[in-house]
Amino acid sequence: MPRSFQPSILTTQSLLDGDVLWWTGRAWSREIARAQVIEDAEEAARLEALASGPAHAAETVGAYLVEVSVADGAPYPTVRREQIRAEESPTFAYRPEPLSEAA
Secondary structure (H helix, E strand, O other): OOOOOOOEEEEEEEOOOOOEEEEOOOOEEOOHHHOOOEOOHHHHHHHHHHHOOHHHHOOEEEEEEEEEEEEOOEEEEOOHHHHHHHHOOOOOOOOOOOOOOOO
């Protein structure tokens, strides 16, 4: 039995700076809270085709769907990899070592 379509959002990477982008329904945004939640497979297929077409090819690369849950009107990815991308922060505490003084 095929799995039913899960609410999703469309994401990609910016070719200019590598930033994670989310489709708002009109344009790409760096804010996941502005992403358009897609509710059906037909709309998802249409948006994936649009995102991989020539209109976006000069600005973005690798658009794909991300399954989300919606809380307080904002989408949040259900997969950890996408949560990391959405949070835009390292997954480890970064503390550079101090430079040692030459003797």
